[in-house]
Amino acid sequence: MPEFLRLSLPTEALQMLLHALPDREPASETIGTANALGRILAADVRAPHPMPEFPRSTMDGYAVCARDTFGVSDSLPGYLTLLGEVPMGGAPPFALAPGACALIHTGGMLPEGADAVMILEYTQTTRKGEQIPALAEIEISRSVAEGENVILVGEDVTADQVVMEGGVRLRPAEIGGCMALGIVELRVAIKPRIGIISSGDEVVSPEKKPCLGQVRDVNSYSLAALVEGKGGEPVLYGIIPDSLWAMKATAARALTECDAVVITAGSSASARDTTAEAIASLGAPGVLVHGVNVRPGKPTILAICDGKAVIGLPGNPVSALVIAGLFVVPVIEKLLGRKVAPLGPSVLAKLTVNIPSQAGREDWVAVKLLVNGKWEMGNGEARYLAEPIFGKSNLIFSLAAADGMVRISPEATGLSAGELVEAVLM
Amino acid sequence: MPEFLRLSLPTEALQMLLHALPDREPASETIGTANALGRILAADVRAPHPMPEFPRSTMDGYAVCARDTFGVSDSLPGYLTLLGEVPMGGAPPFALAPGACALIHTGGMLPEGADAVMILEYTQTTRKGEQIPALAEIEISRSVAEGENVILVGEDVTADQVVMEGGVRLRPAEIGGCMALGIVELRVAIKPRIGIISSGDEVVSPEKKPCLGQVRDVNSYSLAALVEGKGGEPVLYGIIPDSLWAMKATAARALTECDAVVITAGSSASARDTTAEAIASLGAPGVLVHGVNVRPGKPTILAICDGKAVIGLPGNPVSALVIAGLFVVPVIEKLLGRKVAPLGPSVLAKLTVNIPSQAGREDWVAVKLLVNGKWEMGNGEARYLAEPIFGKSNLIFSLAAADGMVRISPEATGLSAGELVEAVLM
Numbered sequence: 001m002p003e004f005l006r007l008s009l010p011t012e013a014l015q016m017l018l019h020a021l022p023d024r025e026p027a028s029e030t031i032g033t034a035n036a037l038g039r040i041l042a043a044d045v046r047a048p049h050p051m052p053e054f055p056r057s058t059m060d061g062y063a064v065c066a067r068d069t070f071g072v073s074d075s076l077p078g079y080l081t082l083l084g085e086v087p088m089g090g091a092p093p094f095a096l097a098p099g100a101c102a103l104i105h106t107g108g109m110l111p112e113g114a115d116a117v118m119i120l121e122y123t124q125t126t127r128k129g130e131q132i133p134a135l136a137e138i139e140i141s142r143s144v145a146e147g148e149n150v151i152l153v154g155e156d157v158t159a160d161q162v163v164m165e166g167g168v169r170l171r172p173a174e175i176g177g178c179m180a181l182g183i184v185e186l187r188v189a190i191k192p193r194i195g196i197i198s199s200g201d202e203v204v205s206p207e208k209k210p211c212l213g214q215v216r217d218v219n220s221y222s223l224a225a226l227v228e229g230k231g232g233e234p235v236l237y238g239i240i241p242d243s244l245w246a247m248k249a250t251a252a253r254a255l256t257e258c259d260a261v262v263i264t265a266g267s268s269a270s271a272r273d274t275t276a277e278a279i280a281s282l283g284a285p286g287v288l289v290h291g292v293n294v295r296p297g298k299p300t301i302l303a304i305c306d307g308k309a310v311i312g313l314p315g316n317p318v319s320a321l322v323i324a325g326l327f328v329v330p331v332i333e334k335l336l337g338r339k340v341a342p343l344g345p346s347v348l349a350k351l352t353v354n355i356p357s358q359a360g361r362e363d364w365v366a367v368k369l370l371v372n373g374k375w376e377m378g379n380g381e382a383r384y385l386a387e388p389i390f391g392k393s394n395l396i397f398s399l400a401a402a403d404g405m406v407r408i409s410p411e412a413t414g415l416s417a418g419e420l421v422e423a424v425l426m
Numbered sequence: 427m428p429e430f431l432r433l434s435l436p437t438e439a440l441q442m443l444l445h446a447l448p449d450r451e452p453a454s455e456t457i458g459t460a461n462a463l464g465r466i467l468a469a470d471v472r473a474p475h476p477m478p479e480f481p482r483s484t485m486d487g488y489a490v491c492a493r494d495t496f497g498v499s500d501s502l503p504g505y506l507t508l509l510g511e512v513p514m515g516g517a518p519p520f521a522l523a524p525g526a527c528a529l530i531h532t533g534g535m536l537p538e539g540a541d542a543v544m545i546l547e548y549t550q551t552t553r554k555g556e557q558i559p560a561l562a563e564i565e566i567s568r569s570v571a572e573g574e575n576v577i578l579v580g581e582d583v584t585a586d587q588v589v590m591e592g593g594v595r596l597r598p599a600e601i602g603g604c605m606a607l608g609i610v611e612l613r614v615a616i617k618p619r620i621g622i623i624s625s626g627d628e629v630v631s632p633e634k635k636p637c638l639g640q641v642r643d644v645n646s647y648s649l650a651a652l653v654e655g656k657g658g659e660p661v662l663y664g665i666i667p668d669s670l671w672a673m674k675a676t677a678a679r680a681l682t683e684c685d686a687v688v689i690t691a692g693s694s695a696s697a698r699d700t701t702a703e704a705i706a707s708l709g710a711p712g713v714l715v716h717g718v719n720v721r722p723g724k725p726t727i728l729a730i731c732d733g734k735a736v737i738g739l740p741g742n743p744v745s746a747l748v749i750a751g752l753f754v755v756p757v758i759e760k761l762l763g764r765k766v767a768p769l770g771p772s773v774l775a776k777l778t779v780n781i782p783s784q785a786g787r788e789d790w791v792a793v794k795l796l797v798n799g800k801w802e803m804g805n806g807e808a809r810y811l812a813e814p815i816f817g818k819s820n821l822i823f824s825l826a827a828a829d830g831m832v833r834i835s836p837e838a839t840g841l842s843a844g845e846l847v848e849a850v851l852m
Contacts, residue, residue, distance in 0.1 A: 033632075033647070034647050034650065034651075037651040037654055037655055038655070051823075052641070053636070053638070054638050054639065060694065060695045086639075087627075087639070088626070088627040088628045088639070088668065088692065088694050088697070089626075089627040089628035089629075089637075089639050089640050090637070090638070090639040090640075091637070091638035091639050092639075105694030105695060105696070105697075106694055106695070106741075106742075107626070107628055107641070107692075107694065107741070108628075108639070108694070109638060109639040151821070155821070156821040156822065156823050156824070157823050163823055163826065164826065170651075171651070171655075171826075171852055172648040172649070172651035172652040172655065172747055172852070173648060173747060173822065173825040173826040173828070173852060174826045175647050175648055175651045176644040176645070176647055176648030176651075176743050176747065176822050176825075176826075177644070177822045177823050177825075177826040178632075179632040179642055179643065179644050179646075179647045179648070180632075180641070180642050180644045180743070180822050181642075182632055182633070182634075182635065182642055183632075184632050184633055200514065200515070200533070201513075201514040201515040202514045202515035202533055202534075203515075206459075206604075206605040206606075206608055206609075206610050207608070207610055208608075209608065210479070211515075211516070211517070212479070212480050212516070212517035212535060213480065213512075213513070213514070213515050213516040213517050213518075213534070213535040214515050214516075215478070215533070215606070216605055216606050216607075216608055217605065218602040218603070218605050218606045219602070220605075221459070221460050221601050221602055221605045222598040222599060222601055222602030222605070223598070224460065225460075225463040225596075225597070225598035225601045225602075226598040228463055229463055229464070229597075229598065242514065266514065266533075268486065268514050268531030268532055268533065268534070269486045269531060269532070270531070271514070271531075315532075315533065316532075317602050317606070321598055321599060321602065345771025345772075345773075345851060346771070346773065347771075347772065348774045380806075383848070395577070395581070395582040396582065396599065396602050396603045396606050397477075397582050397583050397589055397603050398582070399599040399602075399603075400589065400590065400597075400599040400600045400602075400603040402599070422809070425771060426597055426598070426599060
């Protein structure tokens with residue numbers, strides 16, 4: 001089988017695909033910030049004004065002029081005239097003269113003339129001044145530095161500062177930050193439409209009772225769920241029989257209507273050939289990679305047709321889902337305008353048994369994660385034990401039973417029991 | 427401040443809260459499996475029939491009777507009569523007699539009498555039999571064992587086997603697995619309604635331009651996004667002024683309409699007292715924990731009122747979000763009927779600098795994660811470097827700049843540069 005010598009490794013294959021996929025600004029739309037969780041920001045967002053907009057106290061205490069407290073200590077207390085109380089939600093109706101202070105709450109606005117806050121614990125009221133407020137007096141037993149217990153204007157963000165860069169995924173903190181700045185609408189990337197075509201004479205719709213020799217369509221739905229979870233919009237084109245004409249027609253329509261197309265081949269060799277031929281006919285430059293040195297998923301096809309990615313996945317549901325994770329997800333991320341590869345999610349785990357693998361090929365092994373009783377941060381153990389789920393790779397429920405996938409690099413001839421591995425969560 | 431001696435640690439406080447929260451079956455609803463991504467299964471799902479339902483080939487080759495191949499090798503080839511081709515998507519229209527074989531494709535159904543598949547690579551056609559098909563002959567150069575390259579009936583799942591347990595989150599693999607079994611509808615937990623009340627005389631709606639001394643409401647939206655992302659349904663009750671009467675009335679209404687209530691206090695001490703008093707008035711047993719020994723987030727209140735969790739969060743947006751992660755998220759998970767704490771997502775990272783902390787208190791520090799150039803699996807380095815984001819804890823954009831949070835245990839007096847830490851992704 002001489003062609004196997006030419007098979008690309010997944011990382012090389014992905015690089016070829018992403019490199020050939022044109023760099024375009026993602027199409028964008030404006031939505032309410034409150035509905036933007038998980039969406040990808042289309043452009044940098046700048047602060048319309050500094051934050052905070054006024055100096056705020058971070059503690060309950062007295063707004064003071066730091067200079068008035070210098071040299072003060074337990075044995076040498078200081079005395080300040082109490083001017084009044086800073087109202088919450090308003091500007092103080094007074095300014096501090098030297099030697100004066102004002103009661104202030106966490107979040108309250110510092111009066112003019114104040115530059116620090118003395119926390120309550122270091123003060124006591126020496127004269128209440130109930131009859132004559134101007135005579136109320138506070139004893140202080142510590143000094144404070146200028147700016148102590150205060151957030152200055154612009155300390156969180158300055159005016160016009162880029163507070164979020166285009167391409168970031170919006171999490172609760174980003175949504176909260178926008179609201180703090182009054183940014184109640186955001187420009188986000190439109191979810192890329194990913195056409196999904198299932199094929200195979202033996203494949204029937206999940207609603208149907210399959211006859212002998214038939215199986216239900218799994219790939220349309222597992223891939224749609226993957227696409228949805230990664231920020232794309234799945235568009236299902238149903239199940240196409242193993243006919244070159246039908247596959248060409250459907251793939252061409254999907255390519256027009258979508259931003260990328262994913263086709264799962266029928267499982268037989270001739271069905272795989274049909275898929276490959278249909279993809280090759282869709283547009284230039286066409287097929288870049290035919291066959292990837294990975295298990296599961298060798299018969300993968302990667303193509304760019306008329307500026308759009310077309311990915312031919314194996315028909316086997318497990319292979320299809322694993323390979324979609326390797327190639328379809330990065331395409332979605334590029335289409336969304338993500339600049340950095342998103343972090344994990346993955347966990348470090350300790351392998352329970354040896355896993356053999358063939359050098360030169362990248363393997364992905366499904367694992368169950370169990371809590372490692374011996375784990376303690378920093379003792380060389382991992383928090384989880386990774387137990388491979390052995391079994392034939394065609395079994396979709398072996399994947400449903402898995403918590404993560406472990407990669408065996410093409411340089412390795414396997415992994416050893418006790419080795420630390422990274423399990424990519426599914 | 428003697429009350430600090432009585433502050434619970436977060437883990438103890440959470441245990442008290444979850445223990446006092448009644449164990450109830452989550453309310454459930456039936457939805458289409460295709461729309462169930464991320465939902466939580468309400469009950470065990472059993473396989474209505476075995477899978478596969480017929481013995482299938484996992485390779486392209488010839489269906490054979492294994493016994494006919496025993497003793498065969500390169501130097502001692504065997505010869506089998508070719509009966510015909512197994513059609514994809516149908517039952518073979520013939521049975522194998524001893525000494526016969528049939529062309530079969532990956533996924534094809536084994537004919538009666540066959541118990542293994544000989545892959546194409548070890549065969550060649552010796553007589554084509556174009557005129558008289560019964561005379562076509564295949565030479566084989568290897569033996570196969572019974573069951574080789576075949577998935578037997580029920581090998582993925584047996585009939586009535588529990589294929590997914592109640593409480594699991596539905597991922598693409600689970601959705602695909604259901605479709606394979608023809609399970610096109612699922613019973614999932616109804617998203618728990620989490621009432622969110624923001625309070626504080628200084629807080630205005632994000633659409634408004636705040637006057638001096640006012641700030642926009644961040645918490646309603648960051649908490650709603652957190653709740654949404656964790657599988658709950660946020661219900662916003664707006665901004666309540668620092669009035670005991672108004673807070674009591676709104677909290678009571680939210681408690682009736684929702685499955686749990688989250689209140690963020692105004693930032694001043696008196697506003698925090700108002701929140702505490704309102705929560706205490708909502709129902710028995712009332713406040714379980716008032717003050718948690720954690721930074722940020724000390725003034726947290728945990729209560730159970732009439733069988734529902736009520737959580738009082740600090741008004742500071744960063745503290746509110748961190749503390750909601752520690753207490754609100756586990757409540758949502760319990761209400762959803764999740765049986766095991768979900769895995770991560772977290773990453774192992776190497777701390778870049780020392781972080782001091784106070785023994786006896788749990789600290790959560792926001793970190794930025796950078797790729798660690800020195801990392802290689804198993805060399806004692808971590809894949810990421812964790813760089814703490816220092817700054818005042820009130821700054822929402824310090825959280826927006828963070829990739830994760832690192833916990834400093836109450837037993838520690840800090841973390842050292844170079845230490846391996848676990849960064850919980852946000």
